[in-house]
Amino acid sequence: FNVAVQSTASHAMPDTLYGLMYERKPYSPFQTVRYLKRTYRSLQHSGDGGLYGELLRNRAFQIKTPGTTDALEAWAALNSASRISVVKSSTPVSSGLPNSLSLSIPSGTTGTVGFSNAGYWGINVQSSWKYPGMLYYRFPSPPSSTISGTFTIALQSSSGAVLGSTTGAFSSSGGWKQIFFTLAPGTTASNDNNLFVVSTNGATIAGQTIEFSMFSLFPPTFNSRANGFRMDLSQALLDLKPSFFRFPGGNNLEGQTAASRWNWKNTILDRLERPGRMGDWSYVNTDGMGLYDYLQWIEDMGMQSIMGVWAGYSLDGTSLPSSALGPYIQDAIDQINFAIGDPATNQWAAKRSAMGHPAAFKLKYVEIGNEDNFAGSSYNSYRWHDFATALSAAFPQITFIATSATSGNVPSISPAPKAWDLHIYNNPAWFRGGSYNFDILARNGLQFFQGEYAATNSDSGARLTYPTIDGAVAEAAYMTGFDRNSDIVFAASYAPLLNNVNSTQWTPNLVSFTASKVIKSTSYYIQQMFSLYKGNQYLPSTTNQASTPVQWSVTRDSTNNNVINTATSSNTVVFTLPFGTINSAGTGTVLSGNSGASNTPTNPNAVVPRSITFTAGKTITYNAPALSASVLIVNAH
Ligand code: AHR
Incomplete structure (x- = not known):
């Protein structure tokens, strides 16, 4: 069939159109359209154990119940003489971190004693990397004669081979002390099954107890930021050329209760003071990635924020009454001031400045709540009103x-x-x-943000584990509707973004990963094709066929044609272009695969884009392969 492209643009393509939705994530195998708010617990280690560079899991025993097995998550004793447990410290290392790891060594012990941490399902050990780290320790009942010795701090393979090690001197006198160290492995590990190990000579500390807290170990980070973000995941996201980052959720903004909401003020404390929280996807959030860390990384990535503020609703189904919202509205005002306020006049902006960023971060969009409108009547009847009225007055x-x-x-x-x-x-x-849903909406000034969308099930109803080519191409069809309607759709983001395959609460996700690998899904490549070739003007087109399995959008930059084919069989489309001179050599990218094909940890490159060339001219005859999305680029003058 034929497509006639018009020469006059209908509207400009918004700079913000394609971006990222982020949060830390539940698994709901039966979920289709989500119009009812449910209670969730925390998202697949997309932050801690994901984007956040920290390598040690349960580094400060936050939100753990002392004495339980769960409190020792990721930690193990080296041997039976090394008795470890998590205790509530009588003198904690900080007011935010009440718990510590207690190592007790029986009298008469000889040989090596200590403990290990298994990381977030492994540790990526590279010989070309340096790993800065730290730990705190104290002797809660110091002996009358001071004991001195050294800890050996190492990265080891699961079979005990030392990949890199250093030492840190200790002494039993005084209270909490901090040891800084750097590990420079001489060997790249053959897999991720590696441990962080702290050990010492058992004879030196026999009969003693040592408490430890706030361990940390970082690989090199994106843009070399201290307390920074994982390089490979950041690069994979950067390769999408995203324009915005919606954070911190998603459900994870909300908390199971008001008290366990994402409390941004706790996240800008010194790392030693951050208490962490039980996230909404069943694991503890360290809050190592604090508001400042997010904003700095978003800026480093060349994005702008779509920042969420808590709006009086928690996932236990509680809506605070209007009379109780005042402090939370002030909290939201403070949060926005932290991002953009004037350090000379606002204490939260002054805090940002003291942390190293005197200039305002870029912030034009703030979302009030997350899916609160699904949660009953309170959002529509008073919570949106109370928050929006106050916040709009403060930040017009x-x-x-x-x-x-x-x-x-x-x-x-x-x-x-x-x-x-x-x-x-x-x-x-x-x-x-x-994909035509937006075509029929009124043009009355209201703008739309498709903040979450994904093909989550096959057409037969089975929940997808990883995105499939069928789902990805269908998303592409839907996205042609974003392009065509980007006069009213100013932003769109697939969700969720990230999944540590060792701890999945929700499927499917755009990018999956292990400690050392990144798996880009079929949907990832679709997002990339739309984002990289977005163009800056939309060119309307008409067709001679009322209903077709092929969907397309045409945008101009130096003239990009985005042709999307959702057919399960190939289709030939003849494009007629209205331009004077058209280079005869067209280039493009195609993503296609067999029905059901997915990129998975065992087959990460099952479906990847391939480059194409084609003959261009005033008409272009393009045979779109079955189950494919294609970007066709022609240069016209
Ligand atoms: O993206 C996963 C979840 O789906 C988000 O947390 C929530 O906003 C939505 O319900």
Whole structure:
């Protein structure tokens, strides 16, 4: 069939169109469209054990119950003479970290004693990397004669081969002391099954107890930031050329209770003081990635923030009454001031400045809550009103986004939002059919943010573990609707973003990873194709066929044609272009695969994009392969 492209653009493509939705994540095998808010516990170690560079799991025993096996998560004694447990310290290392690891050595012990940490399901040990680290220790009942010795601090393979080690001197006198160290492995490990090990001579400390707290070990980080983010994951995301980062969730913003919400003020404390919290996806969040760390990384990545503020709803189903919202509205005002306020006049902005960033971060969009509109009537009746009214008065330059609806037919709430966040999880058939949803919406000034979407099930209903080519191509079909309607859709982000395959609470995800590997899904490549070739103007087109399995969008930059084919068989499309001179050599990218194909840890490159060339001219005859998405680029003058 034929597609005639028009020469006059209908609208500019927004700079913000393609970005990232991030949070730390539940597994719900039966989930399709989510229109009811559920109670979740925390997201697949996308932050701790993911984007956050920290290598040691359960580094400070945060939110753990002393004496339990769970409190020792990731830690193990080296041998029976090394008795370890998590205790509530009588004199904690800080007010934020009440627990410590107690190592007790029976009298008469000889030989090596100590303990290990297994990292986030392994540790990536590279001989070209240096690993800065630290730990705190104290002797809670120091002997009358001071004992001195050295800890050996090492990275070891699971079979005990030392990959790199150093020492740190200790003494039993005084209270908590900090040891800084750097590990420089001489050997690259053959796999991720490596341990961080702290040991010493048992004879030196026989009969003694030592407490430890706040361990840390970092690999090199993105942009070499202290307390920074993992390089390979950052690079994979950077390769999407994302324009924005929506954070910190998602459900993880909300907390199971108001008290366990993402409390941003706790996340900007010194790392030693951050208490952490029980996240909403069943694991502890260290809050090592604090608000400042997020904002700095977002800036380093060349993105802008779509930042969430807590809006009085927690996942236990509690909505605070209007009369109780005041302190939380002030908290949100403080949070925005932390990001953009003037250090000369605002204490939170002054705090940001003292942390190293006097200039305001870029922040134009703030979302009030997450999916709160799904949670009953309180958002629509007073919470949006109370937050939006106060925040808009304090920050008239910011667009506040209402959250969330499943479609553009949004409820009427007051004050009228300038933007709504829409979330949809469904099967490929829904996405193939959904690409025209935005075409029929009123152009009345209301803007849309498709803040979460993904093909989560096959058309037959089975939950996907990893994105498939079928789902990815259907998402691509839906995304042609974003391009075509980007006069009212200003931003869109697939969700969720990241999944540590050793601790999955929700599937599928855009990028999966292990301690050392990154697996880019079929959906990842679709996001990349749309983002890299977004163009800056949308060119409308018409077709001679009312209904077709092929969907497309045409944008101009130096002239990009994005052709999306959702057919299960090949289809030939003839594009007619309205330009004077067209280079005869067209280039492009195609992603296609057999139905059901996925990129997985064992087969990460099952479906990858390939480059193509084709003959261009005033007409282009393109045979779109079955189950494919194609970007066709022609240069016209
Ligand atoms: O993206 C996974 C979850 O889906 C998000 O936390 C939540 O906003 C949505 O329900």
